[in-house]
Amino acid sequence: MESAKDCRTPPSIMPSSKKSSELNEKQIEDVNKDVEQVSEEEEYSPELVRKTLWKVDLHMLPLLGLLYAVALIDRTNLGIARIAGMEKDLKLYVGDRYSIASCLYFVPYILLQLPSNVVLRVLGARIWLTICVVGWGVAQLGMGFVPTWGYLVLCRVFLGVFEAGFFPALVFIITTWYKRHEVQKRLAFFYLFSIFLGGFSAIFAYALTLIAPRGGLNGWQWIFIIEGVITIVLGLLTYMFVADFPDKNRFLDEKQTKLILDRVEKDRGDSLPDEMTWAKIRLHMSDWTMWAFAMMFLCATMPAYAIGFFVTIILSSMGYSVRDALLLSAPPSVFAAMCCFGFAYISDRTRKRALLIAIQTVFTIIGLFITAYAKNNGARYLGLFIANGGASACVPGVLSYNANNVVSHTKRSVSTAVIIAFGGIGGIFATTVYRQVDYPRYLNGIWATIGCQFLMLTLLGATTLTFTRRNRLAREGKLGPLEGQPGFYYTI
Template structure:
């Protein structure tokens, strides 16, 4: 879009107010965007976006990690998953298409629109999930996991990309934590729901573990229909706000970071954005955050069973750590947005993850080891939206936001591959090697966080002294640390 078009669309310098011409540049933020009006409008957007997107992400997380639950519920013996590394391979193979298709998916997103693309993704992985309930052998299980990863690849980066285009920088983490909170709680109690489904064992000629995939797959397909009917698109394409409300949202984003209107993707921009080392730093940090989250999701029931709990108790005890994690996740996000500080809270959450992992690895009493899972789950879960917010706050333009989001979440898939391969069958049930690999990732997270924080502090200082800038090509922009 030409600069004159962009100016007329969102950055009008003069507006009409009660018949009088008012100079926008001389108005305070509260005059331009009255707090009461903004709060009401943001609540309307939150209500439209967050519950549905949160539910969809919760289902995505359940569908990708319920393999561990099904394994405990009888799939291991039926499909002979104890042979070699079959379970780890079936878990890991999902992340290959999930990782490779992130960036292409975000490019397709702007072309097809959020509603169409997300509907394709949700319905597609629902069918793959349903198919897992009818696999006769381990090989077919691996094939369905490939399709599951391919369709889920486009969902999470699209979800994060869409949310970050609606809000100002210091409103993002609460929203990301909001939908992630839904996913943590529902994902945590998916083990209890799965246990209920295993009670259908023998019904319709299906084993209990098969009913887990059949019912959850059918639910996902139904949600695909809701996605088509209700999901919100990008602000400039939305259909549920009035023209005046849309303009207010776009003006707020324009005033905050100057990228309310999408810029055109070109090959030159693609390579320019990919050459920014900070994007790769965010990506590695996200890998470090997702690795413990995936490890706990895939292996918590197995670790609990290794402590001596029965299958029923292992499934039921998998839920409570998620409730604690959800509370910590939102509290950390609230204070991060309120204080406008990202790095310090992210560092604290990483330290908590590390402490929890050490306790789970080396404590003797089962109760203390279970407490370690609470702490590790809480720290890792809070880190996921924190890294996403940290990255989203420090990029400008739709093209860079699209690329950075895809690259960051792509490395989340690598974190999943890492988690499913270092937690080896021969290390069960304590998985000390896997836990140490996860702890190593937390130290890498802290190192990367220190490097980016130092860089941003230095760039902000130079920009304020007039020796560097404009940062990210946007006058008045400063990095969030």
């Protein structure tokens, strides 16, 4: 359970440094939980809190989850299109053309993360997210008409330009609505939604290939065309229904809005945005823990991207037909979705982040070893289940770990953008180390991915020791206030 290091204690009841150092963690935990509950119930009834949070969940999570699912499908459907005929038509078997087309998407995706989050606060969530979704939908549609692999690369670059602003905006917005121990379940929901639908996207794509040869187009072209049109339509729905920041929302009444802002203010003291300045950006980027979180996110996304881009190719290398490879790619994603939400529920319930991420990372390592060295196809397929489950659960875990340990909108904006940019670097890493020359087992790529998981465990250890020490010093009155916020303690 979370101790005083994980909760913000209102200054009015905070014990003296000497006295607090004499209390054991269980006592501090009980006091903080009681105060949090009483202070919230004094002004707002539990029924009002429950109904308001349910209203926020219904307004935000389904649409955002669907949008992120579409984003993930649109960036990783290249592998599906490849075995559906694109490789032959665009001669992607020549050299490293497929890896280049996969990789160059991530260049603008990485570079535009931070600028996109700055623009987000200026334009507002509704306008900015609409621009992003419609923009990448058009790029996706264009991929259905490319005559050569060079034009395919160009469309992938534009896909990266418009998707760059979407995911960090999504995480930023969600974390401004909830208290710290409520965040991971919400992040897991839309990520769960995305990997669940992403798993069945291969089956959907197979159905789209059956449209060929209508319109004189091949099956892989219909995949991009239909999915591009769907994305553009969702972009228009985004403009009409997407939620904005709490202080700008249009779907809650005045009392409900105040409830949301008060809960966040009592939890971490940053319910309203602070002014973004270059000085603040430089200050936030000087915090080494932000870069540690960024490297952890790289380590989490690398196996997720590798499986997304190469699962159908690995399955086809086992001797399965195109149809069977597409169909068999869905079950590992269903299992990953279950792991994602299960770990998120436990993490929020126990208010522990690092320990759960470490367990998930060990699962990923085990799954990768099985896929790499098992002799029969059944065991290798089982390895994909385990690796995908562990890696997918780590993604919202790392995002929540970071979100729980920053205060202020400016630091949240900067850290979210930097961390997700490193996720793009993980995508580049995944698309370049799984080389065509290593087909069909991709042992070098798998070992590179395993190495990233050991780096993840090292960084988890470093941040855990650092945050534990800072919390102890702050409780003893030797350091603080942490993050410039009286009563704030790091979540570990």
